Amino acid sequence: MPIEAENITPDLVVGKQLSEIExxxxxxxxxxxxxxxxxxxxxxxxxxxxxxTIVVEGETSLVKYIGSSMSAGKIIIEGNAGMxxxxxxxxxEIQVKGSVDDWAGAxxxxxYIRVNESAGNRLGSxxxxxxxxxxxxxxxxxxxxxxxxxxxxxxxxxxxxxAVAPFAGVHMNGGQIFAFGHVSKRVGASAKGNGGLIxxxxxxxxxxxxxxxxxxxxxTFMRVYLQQLSENLGVKEAAKFTDSxxxxxxxxxxxxxxxxxxxVSS
Amino acid sequence: MSFNFNGVEIEDTFAEGFSMWGSRxxxxxxxxxxxxxxxxxxxxxxxxxxxxxxxxxVEREVSPESTPDRRPGTAIMxxxxxxxxxxxxxxxxxxxxxxxxxxxxxxxxxxxxxxDEMLDVGKSLRFFGDGxxxxxxxxxxxxxxxxxxxxxxxxxxxxxxxxxxxxxAVAGGNFLIxxxxxxxxxxxxxxxxxxxxxxxxxxxxxxxxxxxxxxKVGSKYAFLKASTNTPFCPTIKHTFKGSKTPEKVxxxxxxxxxxxxxxxxRRAMGVGIKAAVEVGGIKKITAVNFGGKLGKFKxxxxxxxxxx
Numbered sequence: 001m002p003i004e005a006e007n008i009t010p011d012l013v014v015g016k017q018l019s020e021i022e023x024x025x026x027x028x029x030x031x032x033x034x035x036x037x038x039x040x041x042x043x044x045x046x047x048x049x050x051x052x053t054i055v056v057e058g059e060t061s062l063v064k065y066i067g068s069s070m071s072a073g074k075i076i077i078e079g080n081a082g083m084x085x086x087x088x089x090x091x092x093e094i095q096v097k098g099s100v101d102d103w104a105g106a107x108x109x110x111x112y113i114r115v116n117e118s119a120g121n122r123l124g125s126x127x128x129x130x131x132x133x134x135x136x137x138x139x140x141x142x143x144x145x146x147x148x149x150x151x152x153x154x155x156x157x158x159x160x161x162x163a164v165a166p167f168a169g170v171h172m173n174g175g176q177i178f179a180f181g182h183v184s185k186r187v188g189a190s191a192k193g194n195g196g197l198i199x200x201x202x203x204x205x206x207x208x209x210x211x212x213x214x215x216x217x218x219x220t221f222m223r224v225y226l227q228q229l230s231e232n233l234g235v236k237e238a239a240k241f242t243d244s245x246x247x248x249x250x251x252x253x254x255x256x257x258x259x260x261x262x263x264v265s266s
Numbered sequence: 267m268s269f270n271f272n273g274v275e276i277e278d279t280f281a282e283g284f285s286m287w288g289s290r291x292x293x294x295x296x297x298x299x300x301x302x303x304x305x306x307x308x309x310x311x312x313x314x315x316x317x318x319x320x321x322x323x324v325e326r327e328v329s330p331e332s333t334p335d336r337r338p339g340t341a342i343m344x345x346x347x348x349x350x351x352x353x354x355x356x357x358x359x360x361x362x363x364x365x366x367x368x369x370x371x372x373x374x375x376x377x378x379x380x381x382d383e384m385l386d387v388g389k390s391l392r393f394f395g396d397g398x399x400x401x402x403x404x405x406x407x408x409x410x411x412x413x414x415x416x417x418x419x420x421x422x423x424x425x426x427x428x429x430x431x432x433x434x435a436v437a438g439g440n441f442l443i444x445x446x447x448x449x450x451x452x453x454x455x456x457x458x459x460x461x462x463x464x465x466x467x468x469x470x471x472x473x474x475x476x477x478x479x480x481x482k483v484g485s486k487y488a489f490l491k492a493s494t495n496t497p498f499c500p501t502i503k504h505t506f507k508g509s510k511t512p513e514k515v516x517x518x519x520x521x522x523x524x525x526x527x528x529x530x531x532r533r534a535m536g537v538g539i540k541a542a543v544e545v546g547g548i549k550k551i552t553a554v555n556f557g558g559k560l561g562k563f564k565x566x567x568x569x570x571x572x573x574x
Contacts, residue, residue, distance in 0.1 A: 035308065090407070091407075092379030093403070108407070109407055110406075110408060111407065111408065112408055135406070135407070136406040136407020136408070137406070137407035137408050138407075155403060155406040155407070156406050156407055156408075157406075165317065174403075175403075175406075176403075192337050194401075195400055195401035195402060195403060217422050217423070218422075219416075219422075219423055220294075220335050220337075220371045220423065220425045221371075221402050221414060221416050221423070221425050223335040223337070224334050224335050224402075224404070224425070225338060225404070226403065227334070246455075259479050260400070
């Protein structure tokens with residue numbers, strides 16, 4: 001049974017006694033539990049949220065909403081995390097040593113999420129009916145990601161070191177997606193543009209016919225991004241693309257967009 | 267009043283610096299050759315605001331490891347009398363001399379935290395893209411936000427940062443090297459400029475950093491606002507009654523320097539003087555001032571030497 005644990009966030013822990021933290025609410029379905037009924041809680045509580053680190057250990061694949069709406073501090077998840085990790089977060093850092101389920105970083109506006117293994121569908125996307133997905137912050141996934149990664153992306157950056165499932169960047173309207181693994185089809189579908197770009201540095205299965213090829217060149221701006229990825233975000237393979245020729249496509253013409261897709265030239 | 271330093275007479279006087287707005291940009295290109303070509307073009311005809319729109323100069327070459335795009339770069343500093351003037355000069359010079367130069371890109375050289383103002387030079391440059399310019403964002407929601415503009419050009423794409431830091435800065439740092447003859451004076455001046463450029467965020471806007479025709483305010487001709495510095499012209503030292511040229515001096519070169527802050531200018535003057543007096547044949551070092559009427563910074567030669 002999934003657990004909804006949006007209280008596992010530095011903002012709601014800081015300044016409290018351990019006994020108060022133990023009584024924070026978590027839910028299984030519509031049943032309310034005290035946090036202490038499902039988790040063993042120990043450690044020190046910081047005075048300021050920025051100094052608060054929460055380490056989550058054990059089998060947490062079905063624990064949802066960890067770090068949801070967090071504004072500062074750090075969460076380290078030693079294993080996997082369930083859906084909605086870091087959704088709507090505005091600051092701070094979440095590190096997941098395993099994988100995350102769907103909707104990680106959905107509608108986040110700031111902060112940093114690092115997933116050491118894979119991520120599910122709708123990474124950094126908008127919720128159904130919402131016009132904007134992620135509006136700031138950075139998500140780096142060291143493994144593969146599921147479908148509709150960066151859907152409705154508005155600002156911020158998503159970096160995927162593994163393979164990317166179909167419909168990456170669907171409806172995006174700004175922001176950047178960097179993919180170092182193979183990118184599946186329908187990338188950038190219905191993307192509007194507004195400075196948005198998708199860099200397919202590991203190749204792409206198929207470009208939509210509504211994207212037009214413009215040119216192959218070595219864009220200087222890409223060097224700036226790749227340098228940041230390589231040196232500041234630990235994406236070492238980025239460095240080898242700094243001088244690579246890239247094919248520039250723009251679209252999606254189906255919606256009058258001017259989004260850019262850059263594909264490493266073979 | 268004077269004192270002796272390394273066997274050379276140093277007049278106990280001061281350089282009269284004045285306030286200007288200064289900015290710093292990093293020009294990068296595919297290689298050192300093109301970064302320097304862009305920098306040379308951008309810094310042309312900008313020795314003095316007496317007749318130029320601004321004062322600019324190359325501060326230093328920047329190694330690829332230290333530039334945002336990891337290409338060879340050249341740091342340029344630009345000084346203007348107001349933020350508006352500075353901004354206008356940067357816009358026209360970047361637009362005509364850097365944007366046009368193959369493979370170049372430009373980046374802000376003064377971080378926002380150190381700046382008094384951010385000038386929207388890149389934001390104005392973007393219109394050259396005629397609607398096809400692309401906004402590039404970095405660090406949204408994580409760290410300090412930075413904006414760039416990518417402008418399509420015939421050769422490929424020009425990249426400029428959107429905002430450039432500007433500071434209230436110090437211009438008009440100076441000293442005069444007085445030598446027995448032209449060659450040793452020139453050598454001393456060259457050594458001084460070399461030493462000055464070891465100090466960060468300093469430029470020497472005159473050709474090669476040297477001004478052989480220092481000027482005084484005004485002229486006997488009403489239409490001229492500045493004229494040759496007659497007291498320091500050796501060829502008329504006996505003809506001109508108010509000459510300040512010592513008997514054994516037959517050549518004088520002025521070094522003018524601008525910097526982002528007074529301590530840097532003072533230190534740069536000090537290292538420059540120290541380097542100059544190492545050369546044989548140098549008789550005296552002095553500085554130009556207008557009795558405090560021109561600017562608010564009084565940078566003493568003695569204090570300069572003490573600051574090194």
